[in-house]
Amino acid sequence: AGETATVTFTFRESVTGFGTEDIQYDTSKGTLSALTAVGTDGKVWTATYTPSSGIESATNTIRVNLAGVLDAQGNAGAGSASSGNFSIDTKPPEVTVTISDSHLSAGETATVTF
Template sequence: TATIVVADSALKVGQTSTVTISFSEAVTGLTADDFVVGNGSLSGLSSSNGGLTWTATLTPTAGVESTANLISLDGSRYTDLAGNTASGTANSGNYAIDTQR
C-alpha cells in the first residue's frame, strides 16, 4: 500500500511543496510519470532508504485557481522488490492552487 502526503495544501504563485510517498514495503521502478498530478507536476523523485519512502517536489501549474486537486498513483505502475505489483490506487489529500497573478 502507498500513502501520499502533500506538505503544503495551499499553494500560491511561485510556491512548491514537498510530497512524501510512503509504502508498506520497499518498491522499485517508480518514476514521476507514474503519478497523475492535478494541476501540477512532480520532479526530483527519489528515495534515500531503499525504496520504502520517496520524496518529490510538487510544482503547481501557472495561471490556475482550483481548490480540488489530488495526486494519484496506480498500484500497477510499480513493483515491490520481489517483482509483485500492487493493486488499487493511492490518492493524496486535497490541495488548493492559486497561481493566477
C-alpha cells in the same frame, strides 16, 4: 504564487519500478519534479510540486497507479492511492472599473465602481 510543495510517497515495504510514469495529476495545473529516494530502503520517495501560474483551483489530488510498482518478492501492486485534496491559488487579483457617466459636464458627478 512562487511556492512549491514537497510531495512524499511512503510505501509499507521496499519497492522497485516506481517512477513518475506511475503518478497521475492534472498537468495543466502544475508540474512534478523527478523522484528522489529518501534513504536506501526504497520505501520513501519525494518530488517537488510546482503550481502553474494563473491557476485558481480548490480540487486537486496526486494519485499513484500501483500496477507498475513491485515489492522485493516481485508482487505487483494493485489499484491506486491518492493524496488528500489540496488547493492552488496562483492567480493574481483582478479588478473591473466602471463609471456611471462617461461624459461629465461642470457640476455633474459620476459613480465609479471597482
